[in-house]
Amino acid sequence: MTRPEQALAHARAEAARKRAAGGYTKAGAAALDDSIVSGPPSPELLSRWAVVEGDPRLLYSTRRAGGPITALKRLIVRLLRQYLADVESRQTRFNIALLAGMHELEGRIGALERAAEAGAADAGPGRPAGGPRAPARPAATGERPGGGSTDVPA
Amino acid sequence: MTAVHQAVVGAGPYDAVTEQVRAWRRLLAADGFAGTDHASHIDPRLRTGFRPLAELEPDHGDLVVIRYSAWSPALMALLDLPNPVLLVYHNITPAGYLWKHSPALAVQCAVGRIQLPAFARRARLVVADSDFNAAEMRTAGAADVRIVPILFEPERLAARGRPPAGAGPLVLVVGRIVPNKRHDRVLDAFAAYQGACAADARLLLAGEPLDPDYRRLVEGFVGACGARNVTIPGGLTQPELNAAYAEADVLLTLSEHEGFCIPLLEAFHFGVPVVASPKGAMPGIAGDAALWTDDDPAVTAELLDLAVRDPELRAELRRRGRVRLERFGAEATAAAVREAIALALD
Numbered sequence: 001m002t003r004p005e006q007a008l009a010h011a012r013a014e015a016a017r018k019r020a021a022g023g024y025t026k027a028g029a030a031a032l033d034d035s036i037v038s039g040p041p042s043p044e045l046l047s048r049w050a051v052v053e054g055d056p057r058l059l060y061s062t063r064r065a066g067g068p069i070t071a072l073k074r075l076i077v078r079l080l081r082q083y084l085a086d087v088e089s090r091q092t093r094f095n096i097a098l099l100a101g102m103h104e105l106e107g108r109i110g111a112l113e114r115a116a117e118a119g120a121a122d123a124g125p126g127r128p129a130g131g132p133r134a135p136a137r138p139a140a141t142g143e144r145p146g147g148g149s150t151d152v153p154a
Numbered sequence: 155m156t157a158v159h160q161a162v163v164g165a166g167p168y169d170a171v172t173e174q175v176r177a178w179r180r181l182l183a184a185d186g187f188a189g190t191d192h193a194s195h196i197d198p199r200l201r202t203g204f205r206p207l208a209e210l211e212p213d214h215g216d217l218v219v220i221r222y223s224a225w226s227p228a229l230m231a232l233l234d235l236p237n238p239v240l241l242v243y244h245n246i247t248p249a250g251y252l253w254k255h256s257p258a259l260a261v262q263c264a265v266g267r268i269q270l271p272a273f274a275r276r277a278r279l280v281v282a283d284s285d286f287n288a289a290e291m292r293t294a295g296a297a298d299v300r301i302v303p304i305l306f307e308p309e310r311l312a313a314r315g316r317p318p319a320g321a322g323p324l325v326l327v328v329g330r331i332v333p334n335k336r337h338d339r340v341l342d343a344f345a346a347y348q349g350a351c352a353a354d355a356r357l358l359l360a361g362e363p364l365d366p367d368y369r370r371l372v373e374g375f376v377g378a379c380g381a382r383n384v385t386i387p388g389g390l391t392q393p394e395l396n397a398a399y400a401e402a403d404v405l406l407t408l409s410e411h412e413g414f415c416i417p418l419l420e421a422f423h424f425g426v427p428v429v430a431s432p433k434g435a436m437p438g439i440a441g442d443a444a445l446w447t448d449d450d451p452a453v454t455a456e457l458l459d460l461a462v463r464d465p466e467l468r469a470e471l472r473r474r475g476r477v478r479l480e481r482f483g484a485e486a487t488a489a490a491v492r493e494a495i496a497l498a499l500d
Contacts, residue, residue: 001466024349024455029338
């Protein structure tokens, strides 16, 4: 009999023995690995998510014999398509503007961090650090470095 | 008499939190407590038992039990009530598992975790159903967390429906078909088991899929890994699930995130050996009564083979499972529920 405590070691040994004999040729795809986001979503992923587009496959009913309900939902969405397209595009516009703002802030933070590191190196061990030298900020006119305006339209 | 109301984000068939609301309600009713049960989203298949969360208007002094497994604005609004609040934490799936497959649910989970400290601060008493969940609540700022396990009712497991069709060793997987349960890894391991140990083995994935699209994705994994005899029936009625347990040779769960995992207790009840990944709350629930595997599908396949073919090992696992189940006896848990209610009302 294999004791429960011995089972894992036994299984590993048996798997290794069979692999050595040409068995267990497939490694296992773990197909979901790529879809699981660990930690904060990457900027690339955020860019993809920023574009809002409803998935028509999600128009369904969980009710028994829900076919007519699914058809009705699809009809309603079809009838509302101009309105929904407008809502989606407004949200997408906001998302993209927000991402652009975030990207700009990340750039400025990166520049500040690099300046702080350079300042610390310049100060040396016996001299007081002068603190970070901030990069030149854009003029407070609503103009962004990339040329876009941060003004909110009235 | 003071009423005790319960609030959840979602109520639906085949849902563990919904079942706990019902189990507590039976206990509360037996103790003479009135009250109603509410949910933000009520699955249309659930005909009775729940009212919309917006209709929850407790009288002065009534206790509000918030069962926290996701976030909704209506749940947040409960924090503004003057009533005493008992927070029951069932855990929240990390949003990273859901961003791609269900953005709406991912948002509920992400915000749910962010807002956890606010719920912890507001609650008069915080309860978690496992040590794992209690640790998360303490991290969220709850100083005193009581453990009240899932109210496990063995009488639910008596009725028998139609058993699964076919012959050959039956590997049973129970739980919602959602990304954190890693059905892709299950299928990899089962295909390895079929290829190296039991060509006639069957796999039954019992559980409600996240949505039809995700179900199609998992069905696609079946073909890709080369597994055969795989059945994905969706949610099973309790008698059908009981019949599946009674027929099963082994319960397999390779979930990466579990706040409790009721199927472990159900498998112990039916004397079915368990092969599981040592993740989330599962080691604390099953202890030494399960065979713990790693991420190698070949190793899991060999553990399945041991659990199916070694009669002495099966007998030992059955014995340990019975011992483990005693920790979650209905009477002891009911007493813990009553104590928590009394403390929250005190």
